[in-house]
Amino acid sequence: MRVEVSNLGHAYSRDAWLFQGLTYTFTPGQIYALTGASGSGKSTLMAILAGWTAPAAGRLSMVGVDSIGWVFQNPYGVAKRTAIDHVMFPFVASGMRADEADESASELLRRFNLRDVRDRQFRHLSGGEAQRLMLARAAASSPDLLLVDEPTAQLDRATAHVVNAVLSNVTSSRTIVIVATHDEETRDACDVNLDLAQYSARAFIE
Numbered sequence: 001m002r003v004e005v006s007n008l009g010h011a012y013s014r015d016a017w018l019f020q021g022l023t024y025t026f027t028p029g030q031i032y033a034l035t036g037a038s039g040s041g042k043s044t045l046m047a048i049l050a051g052w053t054a055p056a057a058g059r060l061s062m063v064g065v066d067s068i069g070w071v072f073q074n075p076y077g078v079a080k081r082t083a084i085d086h087v088m089f090p091f092v093a094s095g096m097r098a099d100e101a102d103e104s105a106s107e108l109l110r111r112f113n114l115r116d117v118r119d120r121q122f123r124h125l126s127g128g129e130a131q132r133l134m135l136a137r138a139a140a141s142s143p144d145l146l147l148v149d150e151p152t153a154q155l156d157r158a159t160a161h162v163v164n165a166v167l168s169n170v171t172s173s174r175t176i177v178i179v180a181t182h183d184e185e186t187r188d189a190c191d192v193n194l195d196l197a198q199y200s201a202r203a204f205i206e
């Protein structure tokens with residue numbers, strides 16, 4: 001399984017290239033940090049990878065990628081559902097028995113340091129807990145490609161730290177994980193850094 005881009009570039013208006021000439025292969029088993037200043041095109045590249053936006057130049061090829069998951073900067077859950085419900089749901093939806101789903105979901109809550117809030121409703125979770133729950137839920141759905149966009153952008157430093165501390169736990173041998181971020185600590189929690197600045201129009205002039 002892999003995601004390959006070759007000579008990829010995007011501009012929303014004529015000649016205003018956000019990035020150009022991006023050739024890269026993403027594979028499962030490690031987390032990629034996609035970095036670059038605000039406005040450099042990180043979210044745009046994620047939308048291209050998700051198939052929402054057609055690139056203005058170059059090619060995207062998905063090999064064996066059938067499902068895509070997202071985690072956004074604002075945690076989005078169901079207010080009155082408990083934490084464990086959120087993580088059990090993907091397992092149950094995939095046809096797992098309730099007791100097995102409970103066991104798998106409980107293990108994920110442990111992995112993301114959420115055991116203590118297992119039965120708490122989403123609306124009562126702190127920002128850091130809610131974001132870690134989104135990561136646990138994404139891990140439960142085990143998509144082929146997981147796109148995480150600025151997971152700590154809405155959090156204060158201390159809260160961002162607890163999210164960054166467990167971020168690498170989304171790594172899986174069956175999932176390609178890409179995290180767009182301008183948080184250095186988030187970048188450091190990833191295995192590989194792809195810096196969009198190297199593909200900006202300015203990089204070509206210099």
Ligand SMILES: Nc1ncnc2c1ncn2[C@@H]1O[C@H](COP(=O)(O)OP(=O)(O)O)[C@@H](O)[C@H]1O
Binds near residue numbers: 012039042
């Ligand atoms: N749908 C769109 N139409 C036109 N311009 C857009 C659109 N989406 C984003 N942009 C612009 O493209 C640039 C890159 O945006 P974005 O990909 O969100 O960057 P980042 O995620 O790195 O902050 C920004 O200047 C933004 O205003």
Ligand SMILES: [Mg+2]
Binds near residue numbers: 043
């Ligand atoms: Mg963005």
